[in-house]
Amino acid sequence: MRKKYAAGNWKMNKTFEEGQILLSEVVNMVNDEMNNPNVHVILGVPFPYLSSFTKLVNSSKVSIAAQNCHPKPSGAYTGEVSVQMLKSVGVKYVIIGHSERREYFGESDAFIAEKVDAILAEGLTPIFCCGETLAQREAGIHFDFVCGQLTNSLFHLSAEALQKVVIAYEPIWAIGTGVTASSAQAQEMHKILRDHLASKYGQTVADEISILYGGSVGAGNAVELFSQPDVDGGLVGGASLKSRDFTDISKSFPA
Numbered sequence: 001m002r003k004k005y006a007a008g009n010w011k012m013n014k015t016f017e018e019g020q021i022l023l024s025e026v027v028n029m030v031n032d033e034m035n036n037p038n039v040h041v042i043l044g045v046p047f048p049y050l051s052s053f054t055k056l057v058n059s060s061k062v063s064i065a066a067q068n069c070h071p072k073p074s075g076a077y078t079g080e081v082s083v084q085m086l087k088s089v090g091v092k093y094v095i096i097g098h099s100e101r102r103e104y105f106g107e108s109d110a111f112i113a114e115k116v117d118a119i120l121a122e123g124l125t126p127i128f129c130c131g132e133t134l135a136q137r138e139a140g141i142h143f144d145f146v147c148g149q150l151t152n153s154l155f156h157l158s159a160e161a162l163q164k165v166v167i168a169y170e171p172i173w174a175i176g177t178g179v180t181a182s183s184a185q186a187q188e189m190h191k192i193l194r195d196h197l198a199s200k201y202g203q204t205v206a207d208e209i210s211i212l213y214g215g216s217v218g219a220g221n222a223v224e225l226f227s228q229p230d231v232d233g234g235l236v237g238g239a240s241l242k243s244r245d246f247t248d249i250s251k252s253f254p255a
């Protein structure tokens with residue numbers, strides 16, 4: 001059975017103290033209320049909090065993700081953070097290729113591919129984000145565009161390596177807008193992405209890859225989204241900043 005994920009992405013929000021309170025609320029609620037061992041609960045938090053927060057979640061049902069990394073192990077890259085550094089403070093997951101990094105920091109598919117390799121080389125799990133703009137959807141090129149993002153950043157991997165990657169489909173027009181893709185739109189894209197993976201790696205491998213949906217996921221729409229056969233959970237922005245909402249999202253998977 002494919003692994004299911006409720007992953008939060010705090011982005012650039014919360015002070016350290018606010019984050020500590022939010023994290024401990026989520027840890028307590030998830031520990032008390034969640035009893036589906038196939039659902040992995042993850043929070044992507046700002047870099048300065050990682051070292052402390054990985055200790056806070058120790059032996060809880062919550063894991064900590066970084067929101068970015070640099071592909072090189074060390075060197076003269078002022079302001080950057082390597083995967084080795086993340087691993088050394090107990091991080092297990094790294095979100096990469098988020099549309100905000102692609103747009104504001106000019107990250108290319110090729111650069112993101114390097115990050116995938118660096119993360120896998122250290123034994124961590126990449127959460128690889130992809131997704132189209134509204135203009136691309138309206139022009140009818142969204143399926144080709146998002147499949148192309150997978151081709152460019154993931155298709156150099158062996159089947160064994162690919163199976164360690166989590167994919168997050170996040171249509172840019174749905175991020176932070178309150179406009180969620182309908183469950184039918186999410187399912188349609190996820191199925192196309194899985195078929196695309198199957199075209200290179202075979203159906204058995206493709207069926208093992210978790211594909212999350214992101215873009216205005218909330219406690220009110222998660223049940224319907226997560227009930228779609230190819231939607232294996234969510235990458236949640238705004239609603240992950242509220243402990244009750246994020247815990248409810250984590251509990252929104254079919255039994």
Ligand SMILES: O=C(CO)COP(=O)(O)O
Pocket residue numbers: 009098170174175176177178214215216217235236237238239
């Ligand atoms: O970008 C996202 C998660 O990475 C989605 O953000 P929102 O849930 O706020 O739309």
